[in-house]
Amino acid sequence: MNNNEKVEALNKKRQEVMLGGGEDAIQKQKQSGKLTARERISLLLDPNSFNEYDLFAQHEAKDFGMMEKVLNGDGVIIGTGTIHNKPVCVFAQDFTVVGGSLGYMHAKKITKIQDVAMKMRVPCIGINDSGGARIQEGVSSLAGYGEIFYRNTQASGVIPQISVILGPCAGGAVYSPALTDFVFVVDKVSKMFITGPEVIKTVLGEEISQEDLGGARVHSEITGNAHFFAHNEQECFMQIRKLLSIIPQNNKNAADKNKTEKPTAKIDINNIVPIDPTKPYDVRDVIKAITDNSDFVEVMEKFAQNMVIGYGRIDGKTVGFVANQPYYLAGVLDVDCSDKAARFIRYCDAFNIPIVTLVDLPGYLPGVQQEHSGVIRHGAKILYAYSEASVPKITVILRKAYGGGYIAMGSRHLEADFVYAWPTAEIAVMGPQGAANIIFRKEIMAAENPDEMRKQKVEEYKQRFANPYVAAAKGYVDSVIKPAETREMLIHSLNVCENKAEIKTDKKHGIPPF
Ligand code: HXC
Numbered sequence: 001m002n003n004n005e006k007v008e009a010l011n012k013k014r015q016e017v018m019l020g021g022g023e024d025a026i027q028k029q030k031q032s033g034k035l036t037a038r039e040r041i042s043l044l045l046d047p048n049s050f051n052e053y054d055l056f057a058q059h060e061a062k063d064f065g066m067m068e069k070v071l072n073g074d075g076v077i078i079g080t081g082t083i084h085n086k087p088v089c090v091f092a093q094d095f096t097v098v099g100g101s102l103g104y105m106h107a108k109k110i111t112k113i114q115d116v117a118m119k120m121r122v123p124c125i126g127i128n129d130s131g132g133a134r135i136q137e138g139v140s141s142l143a144g145y146g147e148i149f150y151r152n153t154q155a156s157g158v159i160p161q162i163s164v165i166l167g168p169c170a171g172g173a174v175y176s177p178a179l180t181d182f183v184f185v186v187d188k189v190s191k192m193f194i195t196g197p198e199v200i201k202t203v204l205g206e207e208i209s210q211e212d213l214g215g216a217r218v219h220s221e222i223t224g225n226a227h228f229f230a231h232n233e234q235e236c237f238m239q240i241r242k243l244l245s246i247i248p249q250n251n252k253n254a255a256d257k258n259k260t261e262k263p264t265a266k267i268d269i270n271n272i273v274p275i276d277p278t279k280p281y282d283v284r285d286v287i288k289a290i291t292d293n294s295d296f297v298e299v300m301e302k303f304a305q306n307m308v309i310g311y312g313r314i315d316g317k318t319v320g321f322v323a324n325q326p327y328y329l330a331g332v333l334d335v336d337c338s339d340k341a342a343r344f345i346r347y348c349d350a351f352n353i354p355i356v357t358l359v360d361l362p363g364y365l366p367g368v369q370q371e372h373s374g375v376i377r378h379g380a381k382i383l384y385a386y387s388e389a390s391v392p393k394i395t396v397i398l399r400k401a402y403g404g405g406y407i408a409m410g411s412r413h414l415e416a417d418f419v420y421a422w423p424t425a426e427i428a429v430m431g432p433q434g435a436a437n438i439i440f441r442k443e444i445m446a447a448e449n450p451d452e453m454r455k456q457k458v459e460e461y462k463q464r465f466a467n468p469y470v471a472a473a474k475g476y477v478d479s480v481i482k483p484a485e486t487r488e489m490l491i492h493s494l495n496v497c498e499n500k501a502e503i504k505t506d507k508k509h510g511i512p513p514f
Contacts, residue, residue, distance in 0.1 A: 017055055017072045021096030029096050034167055034189060035233050037077050037092035037100075040127050043237040044090065045081035052079040053112065059105045064136040071097050074105040075130075078113040080122075083244050089117035092127035095167055099131035102173065106134070107144020114151040121250035123160040125240065128177060129167030145172050152179035157350035159250050162240060165190040165219075165226070166233060168210075178225065181347060182243065182299070185216035185226040186236050192219055217302075224303040224336060246297055246311045246318050248351050255318035255353065258292065265294035269483040273360075273399050273424045280326040283308055283358055286398065287321055290314065290356075290487045296321070300340055306330075307337035309344040311353070315491045320348035323358035324409065326399070333405055334365040335378040342381035342512075345389055354392035354494055357410035360399040362431055379408065380513040386414040388510060392497030396486060397421040397468065397477065402430050412476045417500065418493040420486070421468035421477045428465040432458045435465070 001009065018038065020026065029036055035043070041050055059066065059074050075097035080089050091113050093100035102110075110126070117124035133141035155161055156179065163177035164184045169192045177183050177192070185192070193214035200206050200213070212218065219226035228243070230236035248255040269289040272281050288294040291312035298310035305328040310321055322341050324331030348355050364370070364379060386393065386408070394417060395410040406427055412419045421427070429435065437444070440457040447453035464470075471477045481489055 014055065020072050020075075020094045021098075025096035034095070034129065036096065037094040037127065037129070040092050040164075040166065040233065040237070041077060041079075041081070041090060043234060044125065044127075044240060045083060045088070046085065049081040050079055050090075051081065052077060054078060054109050057105050057109055059103050059137070061103060061134075061137045061140070063138075066136050069098075071103075073097065074103060074109065075100050076102075076106045076109050078109045080113075080116065083123075083241055086244075086249060087120065087122045088244070089113045089120075089122055089124045090127070091125075093130045093167075095129045095131075098134065100129050100167070101131045101134035102141050102144055103134035103137040104140035104144055107141070107147060110144075111147050111151055114148065114155065117159055118151070118155050121159055121252065123162065123244060123249060124155065125162040125164065126176065126180070127164045127166055128169045128173070130173060131168060132171045132173045142172075145176070148176050149179060152176055156181070157251060157346075160244070160247055160351070162243075164236065164240065165192050165216075166236075167191065170194070170196055174225075182227045183219070183225055184228045184230065184236050184240060185219055186230045186233055187216045189233065190214075190216040190219070190226075192225065220300075220302045222303075224300065224340065226303075227299050229302060243297060243311075246313070247353070248318075251351055258313055258316040260316045261292040261313075263289055263291060263294045263487065265289060267294075269486065272483065273422065277399065277426070280330065282327050283323045283325050283331070283360065283398075286358055286486075287312060287323065290490065292316065299344065304334070304336035304340045306332055306334065307341050309341060314356075314487065314494060317494060318353055319356045319490075319494070320344060320353045321356050321358065322410065324361040324405075326360050329365065331361040331400075332363065332365040333361060333379060333382070333408060334370055335373045335375050338375070338378040338382050342385040345382070345385035349385070349389035349391050352391055354394065354497060355389060355410065356490060357393070357395040357416070359395060359397040359401045359406070359409040361402070361405040361409065362400055363403040363405040377513050379404070382408045383414065384510070384512045386410050386416075388512070390500075390502040390504065392417055392494060392500050394418045394490060394493045394497075395420070396481075396490075397425040397427060398483075399424050399426060400431070401425060401427045403428075417497055418489075419477050420479055420481050420489055421472065422483050422486075423468065423480055425468035425471075425477075425480070426462075426466035427468055427471040427477070428461075432461045432466050436461050 057074050076093050078091040091110050161180035162182045163180045191210045220229040228239050265288040267285050267289040287296050296312045306325050308323040308325045410416050436457040444450050444453045468480045
């Protein structure tokens, strides 16, 4: 063979291997409503930016007829490429090759790209579509999972790790995504569970579909395992690209600073908070009235909606928003929203993203269900996360800041750098109704007209405590500001915090109430 013939042979060999499990398996993949692993990579990355590694990797398994089997790429594609011209590492499981099952070499390829991502300090994106541990390879497959989990944990807080669930992700395989920072799911495509419907039927005698057990909606709305929900794969890859445009590449670099843009949403920020304090409003309107271009990348939009979290830019710089949502359960703190906020705060802190907190909540959700679900343990996570975070912390109290909720939501007492309050703020131990009933109980009971007396006492309490000025007098609030001044004050505060340095106690690590 001369050199030209060798090049030609390489081309042919490449093309064969790149067909994965072959035409029939590709057709089956498409018929099940899924894209192929290669199509997925091209949608994710900048055009023609993918450099594939280990295309010719082969398994070395011998049992159960494996010796005769050639598995193209061993069922996973790995490599580097760019998103918005910045390097990323990627792996995509190829379901057309023995169901994307994970054997020893398959796992080696994944850990190889994880190691590259860590060494180069670039994001790592994993596309999961797999029948799980390759049964024929036994413990070697399990070893592979363990090595992936270990790397997920080592990389946590150093580089962004993104998991995309585009097919089955079952058994222990779910724990790699669960250890990563952002999990993306697609309606009708993603299936994620520890034990599948067949096992459930055998063990418990219950019938349930894969979709109802662990589909995209289940994980976006109920379990909180997923952070982004998309209607189709194309939308999902756009979401990933958008997210990566706003977060930093690693824990040492800041996110790209964009040109400053004014908010574009037509929102009258001075009148967002209704005059009647029992009326709700959408806190996302406040966010959109503050951010550049009114842009907001919301994370976990459909889970624990009483808390809104996500990223936006202020004066071109990325910030993380943590906001109570009066529109949903009046914005109370509960088990799920505590978990949601605490993890987000830790992410922002690890990646040097300043945190802007918007407060309007009546406190913690009362009730046996919450107590027995561990609201004490879960609620403590927010306190821990805020107290531990050393990034700039700026808090704006919009309306209610009652009781433990006042303390938990980025208060001065947890070392917020700036605390602002709108004139509509009410900072107190509890709401006026409840407070008046307790502290004026005797007067109310003894009155000729208890209802009238209660009304009078509620009014008295409101005058005294349900405002921002008592906290402002004590310096717990730095300034009471007009809502329309909020963006300006945030820009100022972020500038002051630019070189914030905090001296930390010397310890290996704390023990958060996980
Ligand atoms: C080996 C597998 C496989 C596996 C699928 N295949 N899963 N081969 N090991 N785990 C093969 C099938 O034999 C088939 O090969 C091809 O992939 C496509 O699979 P189908 O069943 O035809 O596809 P589909 O009907 O779409 O069903 C997909 C599926 C099903 C729901 C994922 O294949 C399935 O239930 N697989 C087993 C899932 C499982 O129990 N995994 C182990 C989990 S335990 P042919 O040659 O026929 O095309 C685990 C432990 C990890 O993962 C622990 C880590 C800590």
